[in-house]
Amino acid sequence: MKQNKKALVVFSGGLDSTVALYWAMNNYELVETVSFNYGSKHNEQEHAHALKTCKKLGVKNTCIDLDFMNQYFKSDLLKSGGEIPEGAYNADNMSSTVVPFRNGIMLSIAAGLAESKSLDVLVLGNHSGDHTIYPDCRPEFIAGITEAIFQGTCNNVEVVSPFCNITKTDIVKLGKELGVDFALTYSCYKGGELHCGKCGTCQERIEAFQEAGVKDPTNYI
């Protein structure tokens, strides 16, 4: 049973936010998406994938340029930063890929956009596996920004984080149930045409499919 609400999904084209989009379409009467071009090495590939999924689902996308992040922020995920680390998806290995307060910035802009468009709900696809690495994925951050956005918007926009306490493996299982076309999702932090299979996010993606017992349709180099 869908809620009579309009949702805006923060949608990168990655695996998590694609499943979040399918989840939102099952839960809300109307769904739109917003994407951000913030100068990450994989932004172009991610967004091309995002647009394919939007086209497949008939969903509207607004893409917002945030050039200042690549210019002023420090992170190896950005084009202005160093090399993407290879190996395990854990805090030691991936900390250089933190983009300072990225989710706070994206959710805040999405909140303003939602108020402008009279949308009721923001959906973010963060999950529990991100907590140790990225402070702006943790439940304490989500609680604070949820309160800030509810109180700070004229129409009391609600933040919903459906995967905050589940793992990427659970997300793959849910995506399978929801009929997600995983081949249209993109995860690799290196941003090449094919997934590298070696960076932390590729490793995490491979493991999630294996643990979920779901066939991984990704072509790795």
Added chain:
Amino acid sequence: MKQNKKALVVFSGGLDSTVALYWAMNNYELVETVSFNYGSKHNEQEHAHALKTCKKLGVKNTCIDLDFMNQYFKSDLLKSGGEIPEGAYNADNMSSTVVPFRNGIMLSIAAGLAESKSLDVLVLGNHSGDHTIYPDCRPEFIAGITEAIFQGTCNNVEVVSPFCNITKTDIVKLGKELGVDFALTYSCYKGGELHCGKCGTCQERIEAFQEAGVKDPTNYI
């Protein structure tokens, strides 16, 4: 006695944020400023004034373009919006000038910038007279965003809102004590070279100087 912390002031060049800047310079060892070009009708005039104050005080300014706000957001404060209302600075009259979640967006970007620059504190010059009009100026919003930014940044950036519970009249009195050059501040929402004296913010500015018993150096049309 200054705290051994580095502060980033959200600085528009308006009266409130200029006093906040002087306040911060009295309270923190190092102070920088960040401004936003978000397409308001008075952005150019505000920022020109901001740069004059920064030059006078020897303070660094980073100006960040947020073109998407003028493009996608609905507000009469924006160039893409309707006429600026004239008359009293109250909720009925000024509600069309709300820019959806503007302070949330500015503080979030400032948080990411502060983390990238290893700064400790964000200072915002919102005051109690804004509460009824702008939801993203209220104490409940400030509490939520403070928690979100503290929890969501690797260096636990702190948000400080020194004027949250005082009036603009009190801010003028404090500015006088701190030696603020009020002639270098700009308030008019219409964005002309001279303050119009008729819009809500000009009215509020005139009243604050009168009530504070401080000479208003502004040249109104």
